[in-house]
Amino acid sequence: MDNFFITFEGGEGSGKSTQATKLYNYLIENNLKAIKTREPGGTPSAEILRDILIKGKPERWKPLSEALLMWAARYEHVKEIILPAIDSGKFVICDRFYDSTYAYQGIAHKIGIEKMQSIKKIVIGDLEPSLTFILDIDPKEGLKRTRLRKDGEDRFENFNIQFHKDLREAYLKLADMFPSRCEIISGSLSVDEISKLIIAKTKERFNIP
Ligand code: TMP
Numbered sequence: 001m002d003n004f005f006i007t008f009e010g011g012e013g014s015g016k017s018t019q020a021t022k023l024y025n026y027l028i029e030n031n032l033k034a035i036k037t038r039e040p041g042g043t044p045s046a047e048i049l050r051d052i053l054i055k056g057k058p059e060r061w062k063p064l065s066e067a068l069l070m071w072a073a074r075y076e077h078v079k080e081i082i083l084p085a086i087d088s089g090k091f092v093i094c095d096r097f098y099d100s101t102y103a104y105q106g107i108a109h110k111i112g113i114e115k116m117q118s119i120k121k122i123v124i125g126d127l128e129p130s131l132t133f134i135l136d137i138d139p140k141e142g143l144k145r146t147r148l149r150k151d152g153e154d155r156f157e158n159f160n161i162q163f164h165k166d167l168r169e170a171y172l173k174l175a176d177m178f179p180s181r182c183e184i185i186s187g188s189l190s191v192d193e194i195s196k197l198i199i200a201k202t203k204e205r206f207n208i209p
Contacts, residue, residue, distance in 0.1 A: 006091065007133070008095050008135070009100060011164055016133070022199075035092055038095035038096060039074060040054070053070065054156060055152050058159050060155065064105075066109070067101060074123060075124070130206075131181055132181050134183065139167070
């Protein structure tokens with residue numbers, strides 16, 4: 001472990017954003033230096049890319065264009081926010097990172113994970129989170145939850161159910177590929193149960209007393 005970089009991953013409506021906030025609050029309340037950020041987004045220019053990526057019709061982008069825009073947003077975010085925070089020794093809690101591109105574009109959109117791995121090397125080199133929580137949930141249950149939101153950020157939710165099923169399998173595959181940093185957490189537990197698990201795993205991983 002050479003950084004305090006923690007990422008949250010999962011399909012639509014998995015509850016990862018709620019859990020990212022809860023972990024961030026825990027760290028701050030315990031006087032640990034931390035920032036919370038998200039992808040796509042996290043800087044003014046990356047937020048512009050977020051807007052065009054996650055709003056509008058599913059067919060708005062071809063999968064490869066979508067992937068390249070995700071990587072462009074990530075480059076801005078890593079250079080401006082993530083690396084400076086890591087270098088100053090802060091915890092960085094990030095709601096989605098490159099596993100999302102591997103899962104959504106690489107696997108569910110079938111671009112191929114190897115192509116995404118090649119681009120990853122060019123864009124962010126060997127930067128890796130130390131810990132990645134994957135919130136696993138039945139896509140039907142997750143999509144039911146997201147339909148209650150009315151923020152217009154629903155482009156990905158509107159891909160067909162097979163896309164969301166493939167996505168779930170994709171995350172399980174990523175957990176197999178990167179077992180030393182990935183923790184799968186059942187998204188069907190209660191918010192408090194999940195939060196307790198996540199805090200316990202974080203304390204263990206980073207030796208927080
Ligand atoms: P969220 O912030 O609600 O999770 O929305 C972000 C959406 O963007 C979500 O549907 C997943 C998608 N996404 C990708 O497809 N690839 C990526 O690399 C990232 C970071 C997000």
